[in-house]
Amino acid sequence: MLHDGHVIVAAGRGAAPVFRAERVSSAPRTTAPADGTLAVVLYPKVAMLDGSQAHNAWLHELPDPVTKTTWDNYACLAPETAERLGVETGDVVRISADGVPAIDLPALVQPGQHVGVVAVAVGYGRLGTDRFTRIGPQWLESEPTVAEGGTVGRSSAPLAILDERGFRITGRVARVERTGRREVLACTQDHHTLEVPKHLAPAHGEVRDAVRTTTFAKWVADPAKAIARHRPPAADLWAPDHANAGPRWGMAIDLSACSGCSGCVIACQAENNVPAVGRDEVRRHREMHWIRIDRYYAGEGDATSASHQPLMCQHCANAPCETVCPVLATVHSAEGLNQQIYNRCVGTRYCANNCPYKTRRFNWFDYPREDRLQNLALNPDVTVRSRGVMEKCSLCVQRIQSAKAEAKRSGVALADGDIRTACQQSCPAGAIVFGDLSDPASAASRLVAQGRAYAVLGEINVKPSVTYLADVRNASAPQDAR
Amino acid sequence: MTTALPAVHPAPAHAPEKPTIDGDKTLSQVTSDVFSPIEKRASTAWKLSFTAAASALLLGVVAVGYQVATGIGTWGLNRTVGWAFDITNFVFWVGIGHAGTLISAVLLLFRQKWRTSINRSAEAMTIFAVMCAGIFPLIHMGRPWLAHWVFPYPNTRGSLWVNFRSPLLWDVFAIGTYFTISAAFWYVGLVPDLATARDRAKGIRKKILATLALGWDGSARTWSRYEIACTLLAALATPLVVSVHSVVSMDFATAVIPGWHATLFPPYFVIGAVFSGFAMVLTLMLVARKVMSLKDYITPRHIGAMCKVIVFTGSIVALAYLTEVFTAWYSGNPYEKFVFLNRAKGPFAWAFWTMVACNVISPQLLWFRRIRESIPAVFVLSLVINVGMWFERFVIIVTSLTRDYLPSSWSGYAPTLVEVATLIGSFGLFFTLFLLFCRYVPMIAASEVKGVLVRREAQRGPR
Numbered sequence: 001m002l003h004d005g006h007v008i009v010a011a012g013r014g015a016a017p018v019f020r021a022e023r024v025s026s027a028p029r030t031t032a033p034a035d036g037t038l039a040v041v042l043y044p045k046v047a048m049l050d051g052s053q054a055h056n057a058w059l060h061e062l063p064d065p066v067t068k069t070t071w072d073n074y075a076c077l078a079p080e081t082a083e084r085l086g087v088e089t090g091d092v093v094r095i096s097a098d099g100v101p102a103i104d105l106p107a108l109v110q111p112g113q114h115v116g117v118v119a120v121a122v123g124y125g126r127l128g129t130d131r132f133t134r135i136g137p138q139w140l141e142s143e144p145t146v147a148e149g150g151t152v153g154r155s156s157a158p159l160a161i162l163d164e165r166g167f168r169i170t171g172r173v174a175r176v177e178r179t180g181r182r183e184v185l186a187c188t189q190d191h192h193t194l195e196v197p198k199h200l201a202p203a204h205g206e207v208r209d210a211v212r213t214t215t216f217a218k219w220v221a222d223p224a225k226a227i228a229r230h231r232p233p234a235a236d237l238w239a240p241d242h243a244n245a246g247p248r249w250g251m252a253i254d255l256s257a258c259s260g261c262s263g264c265v266i267a268c269q270a271e272n273n274v275p276a277v278g279r280d281e282v283r284r285h286r287e288m289h290w291i292r293i294d295r296y297y298a299g300e301g302d303a304t305s306a307s308h309q310p311l312m313c314q315h316c317a318n319a320p321c322e323t324v325c326p327v328l329a330t331v332h333s334a335e336g337l338n339q340q341i342y343n344r345c346v347g348t349r350y351c352a353n354n355c356p357y358k359t360r361r362f363n364w365f366d367y368p369r370e371d372r373l374q375n376l377a378l379n380p381d382v383t384v385r386s387r388g389v390m391e392k393c394s395l396c397v398q399r400i401q402s403a404k405a406e407a408k409r410s411g412v413a414l415a416d417g418d419i420r421t422a423c424q425q426s427c428p429a430g431a432i433v434f435g436d437l438s439d440p441a442s443a444a445s446r447l448v449a450q451g452r453a454y455a456v457l458g459e460i461n462v463k464p465s466v467t468y469l470a471d472v473r474n475a476s477a478p479q480d481a482r
Numbered sequence: 483m484t485t486a487l488p489a490v491h492p493a494p495a496h497a498p499e500k501p502t503i504d505g506d507k508t509l510s511q512v513t514s515d516v517f518s519p520i521e522k523r524a525s526t527a528w529k530l531s532f533t534a535a536a537s538a539l540l541l542g543v544v545a546v547g548y549q550v551a552t553g554i555g556t557w558g559l560n561r562t563v564g565w566a567f568d569i570t571n572f573v574f575w576v577g578i579g580h581a582g583t584l585i586s587a588v589l590l591l592f593r594q595k596w597r598t599s600i601n602r603s604a605e606a607m608t609i610f611a612v613m614c615a616g617i618f619p620l621i622h623m624g625r626p627w628l629a630h631w632v633f634p635y636p637n638t639r640g641s642l643w644v645n646f647r648s649p650l651l652w653d654v655f656a657i658g659t660y661f662t663i664s665a666a667f668w669y670v671g672l673v674p675d676l677a678t679a680r681d682r683a684k685g686i687r688k689k690i691l692a693t694l695a696l697g698w699d700g701s702a703r704t705w706s707r708y709e710i711a712c713t714l715l716a717a718l719a720t721p722l723v724v725s726v727h728s729v730v731s732m733d734f735a736t737a738v739i740p741g742w743h744a745t746l747f748p749p750y751f752v753i754g755a756v757f758s759g760f761a762m763v764l765t766l767m768l769v770a771r772k773v774m775s776l777k778d779y780i781t782p783r784h785i786g787a788m789c790k791v792i793v794f795t796g797s798i799v800a801l802a803y804l805t806e807v808f809t810a811w812y813s814g815n816p817y818e819k820f821v822f823l824n825r826a827k828g829p830f831a832w833a834f835w836t837m838v839a840c841n842v843i844s845p846q847l848l849w850f851r852r853i854r855e856s857i858p859a860v861f862v863l864s865l866v867i868n869v870g871m872w873f874e875r876f877v878i879i880v881t882s883l884t885r886d887y888l889p890s891s892w893s894g895y896a897p898t899l900v901e902v903a904t905l906i907g908s909f910g911l912f913f914t915l916f917l918l919f920c921r922y923v924p925m926i927a928a929s930e931v932k933g934v935l936v937r938r939e940a941q942r943g944p945r
Contacts, residue, residue, distance in 0.1 A: 137553065139552050139553075140548070140899065140900065141898055190892050191889040191892045194889060200820060200823045201820070201823070202823065206816050208888070208889060210890075281555075309890075320737070323645075323648065323736075324650065326648040327631045328642055328645045344631075346624065346628045347623045349554075349565065353564040353565055353883060357891075358888065362554070362561070362564065362624065363553075364559070365553040366553065387553050388554065389624055
C-alpha cells in the first residue's frame with residue numbers, strides 16, 4: 001500500500017445512504033398574505049446565484065432557464081395575480097414593504113407560480129455593473145445596457161430579513177402596485193408553449209411536437225406509441241450517392257436528463273468565442289449563442305410544467321442552408337458536419353432564413369474588440385468572427401481535429417469518447433452525448449437506436465445528425481393529454 | 483352615284499379604330515411636341531420635383547453609407563428574420579420593371595399600336611426600376627465589398643466556386659440579363675429620335691447627340707436594320723418577362739419555410755409583377771402627361787387599355803391568393819395552414835388586409851367605365867395598387883419568417899430609421915433618374931408615333 005500510494009476499495013461495500021427526512025429542517029413557511037399583499041420570495045438565479053459573479057457579461061446574457069430573460073431581475077407574478085393587478089410583462093411595478101425602501105422592477109408573468117407570491121432574483125443591482133454601459137454595438141438606435149452610473153437590475157437585498165433566526169430570503173409581505181411605466185425585458189423567447197396561439201390554430205388546435213413527452217406507465221405499455229407519431233416515410237428524390245466511409249459525427253440529447261440548467265450554453269460561449277452583445281441586442285433578438293435551451297410550458301395553473309430542449313445546429317444531412325448559399329460558404333464535410341466557412345461568407349443570411357431550427361447566428365456588427373486583457377479569455381483554437389458573416393455550432397470541430405491529430409500522432413485509433421464537445425463536457429446530467437453515428441457501438445449510436453429517439457422536425461426530411469431522446473416522466477404531465 | 487363612294491372611301495372590315503393620338507397632329511407637330519421639352523429650359527415644376535427626388539436620393543445614400551460603415555445591425559432584422567425591407571424592396575422594384583418590358587417587347591411583337599406613345603418611358607421605367615432593385619441584393623449583404631464573389635469568373639481565390647443550386651445566384655444572372663437586354667433594347671429604340679434631336683441641335687449638344695445617334699442617316703437600309711434589331715431584341719426580351727420574376731420567386735419557392743415553399747410562386751410572381759408594373763406606368767404617365775403637356779399623346783385610350791390590363795392581371799393575382807390558401811388547406815400540412823391563419827389573424831394581419839384591400843378589391847373598381855375614364859380615380863388606384871404590391875412582398879417575406887417551425891424562435895420585426903430612409907432613397911433614385919430622362923431624352927418614341935400617324939393617314943386617304 002505504501003509502495004503504490006493508493007488503496008483500491010472494492011465497489012459495493014458500505015451501506016447505501018439512507019434519506020433521513022427528519023434531518024432536513026423545514027423551510028420557514030411564508031404566511032398566506034392578507035388580501036392585496038403578496039409574500040416576497042427572493043431566489044438565486046442559476047447563473048447569477050448571490051451575485052458575486054455579477055461582473056461577468058456571459059452570466060448576465062445567459063437566458064434564465066425558466067423565464068428566458070437576460071440582463072435583469074424582475075418581479076415574477078402568477079398570471080392570475082398579474083391580471084388582478086392589471087400588469088403585463090414589462091410593466092414596472094413598485095414593491096413596497098414596511099420598513100424598507102420600495103423597489104421598482106419590471107413585472108414578468110410567470111406561469112405556474114403561486115398566486116400569493118412575488119418572486120425577485122437576488123444578486124442584481126451590484127455596484128460596478130455600469131461597466132456594461134458600452135457592451136455591445138453602439139449605433140444610431142442602440143440603447144445602453146446600463147445607464148451611466150447605474151446597475152444591471154436592482155438589488156432585492158432590502159427585502160431579505162436579517163433577524164435572530166438568521167438571514168432569510170422569504171417571510172416578508174409586500175404591496176405590489178403599478179407605476180405606469182414600462183421597461184422592455186430582454187427575453188430570448190417570445191412564444192412560450194408548443195401550442196400555436198388558439199385563435200391562429202387550425203380547427204382542432206395545434207401542438208408542435210418538437211419536444212416529445214410521455215409518462216413512464218405509457219412508455220412501459222407501448223414505447224413506440226408513447227413517443228412516435230405516425231409519419232409517412234419520407235421519400236428521397238435522389239439515391240444517397242455520397243458514400244460515407246469515415247466517421248459521421250452526431251449527437252444524442254436525452255431530454256429526460258436535461259434540467260435546462262444552461263451550463264452548456266456558457267461552456268459553448270467560452271469554447272467558441274461567442275460574444276456577449278448586450279441588453280439592447282438581445283431585445284432585438286440578436287443574441288449570439290450557438291446552443292440555446294428552448295423552454296416550453298404546458299398546462300395551466302398549478303399543473304403548469306416546463307420542458308427544456310437544448311438546441312444547436314442539427315448538422316442536417318439534407319441541409320437546407322447548404323443549397324441556398326450563393327458562394328458555397330456553408331458546405332457538408334465528409335464526416336457529416338455542416339461547416340460554415342467564415343472567410344467565404346458574404347452575408348446574404350439566406351442560410352439562416354432557410355434553417356428550420358433557426359440556430360444560425362449572424363454578426364450584425366463588428367463584435368470583436370481590441371481589448372488585450374479581455375481577449376486573453378478567447379479560445380485560440382477558434383476563429384473570432386468578423387462583421388457580416390454567419391456563424392453557428394460547429395460540433396466543436398476544433399476538438400474533433402485536435403483529437404484526430406493526437407490519435408494520428410500516438411498511433412492509436414480514435415476511440416469513442418475521445419472527443420467531447422464543450423456542451424457535453426459541462427452537462428452535469430450527461431444529457432448530451434457526442435459520437436460517431438457510423439459506428440453502431442458508439443455511445444451516441446446506442447442512444448440513437450433506443451426507442452426514445454426521435455428527430456426534431458424529422459417530417460421535413462432534413463435528416464438531422466442530432467437525435468433527441470423523449471422525455472419520460474413519472475408523473476402524468478399535462479402535455480401528455482394530447 | 484352612290485355606288486362610286488365605296489371606291490373612294492373603302493369601308494374598313496371592322497369598326498374604325500379610335501385614334502391612338504389625339505389632336506390631329508401632323509408629322510412636324512409631333513416632332514416639335516416631343517423634342518421641344520428637352521430643348522427648352524427646365525420648368526419650375528420639373529425643378530421642384532427634381533429637388534425633391536434628389537433629396538430623397540441623398541437621404542438614401544447617407545443611410546446606405548451609414549449601414550455599410552456600421553453593419554447590417556442598423557436594420558431591424560434579427561436571428562429569425564434575415565430578410566425584410568431589403569428583399570421586399572428588391573422584389574417590389576423588379577416587379578415594377580416588368581410592365582416596361584411587356585409594353586415595349588410583347589406588345590411590339592403583337593403589333594399593338596397603342597403602345598407607341600408609352601413604350602419608351604415604360605422601358606425607361608424598367609431600366610431605372612431594375613437599377614433600384616439591383617442595389618438591394620448588393621447592400622443587404624453582410625460584406626457587400628465581396629459582392630464580386632457571386633460571379634462565376636476564373637479567379638485566384640482557390641478552388642471555391644459559386645453554388646449553381648442557389649436561387650440567389652440565379653437572381654444575379656436573371657437581373658444582369660434583364661438589365662442588359664432592357665438597356666440595349668431601349669437604346670436601340672432611341673437611336674432614330676436621337677438623330678432627330680441631333681439634326682435640331684447646335685454646337686456641343688449636336689456633337690454629343692451625333693455620337694449617341696451612332697451615325698443614323700435615315701436611309702431605307704438603316705431603317706430596315708433598325709427594324710430587324712428591334713424585333714430581335716424584343717424577341718429576346720419577351721421570355722425575360724416570364725423568366726426574371728420566376729427566378730426571383732425561386733428565392734422563396736425552393737426554401738423550406740412554410741409560406742414560401744410553394745410551386746405556385748413563379749406564375750404568381752410574374753403576374754403580380756405585370757400588375758404592379760402597369761400600375762407604376764399609369765402613375766408615371768398620368769403625371770407626365772400633365773407636367774410635360776403630353777395629353778394628346780397619352781390619351782384616355784391608353785389609360786383605358788392599361789386599366790384593362792390591370793383589372794385582368796389583378797384578378798389573376800386574386801386567384802393566386804385564393805390558390806395559395808386552398809393549397810395550404812388541401813395539403814393537410816399543419817405548418818402551411820398555420821401560416822395563412824397567422825397572416826390573416828396574426829400580428830401582421832394589418833399588412834395582410836392592406837394587401838388584400840389594395841390588390842384584390844381596389845382593381846375591381848376598374849370594371850366600371852366611369853372610373854376608368856376618371857383620371858384622378860385611376861391615378862389614386864394606381865398608387866393604391868403599388869402600395870398593395872409592396873405589402874404583398876412584405877407579407878410573404880416577413881409573416882413567413884417571423885413564425886416558422888419552432889415556436890421558440892418566433893419573433894417580430896419592425897424597421898429601423900435606416901431601413902425606412904433606404905426605402906425612401908430607392909424612390910429618390912428612381913424618380914431622379916426618371917426626371918433626368920424626361921428632361922434630356924425624348925420621352926415619346928416620335929419615330930414610332932409617326933409610323934402610327936402615317937398608317938392612319940393612309941387609312942383615311944388624302945384629305
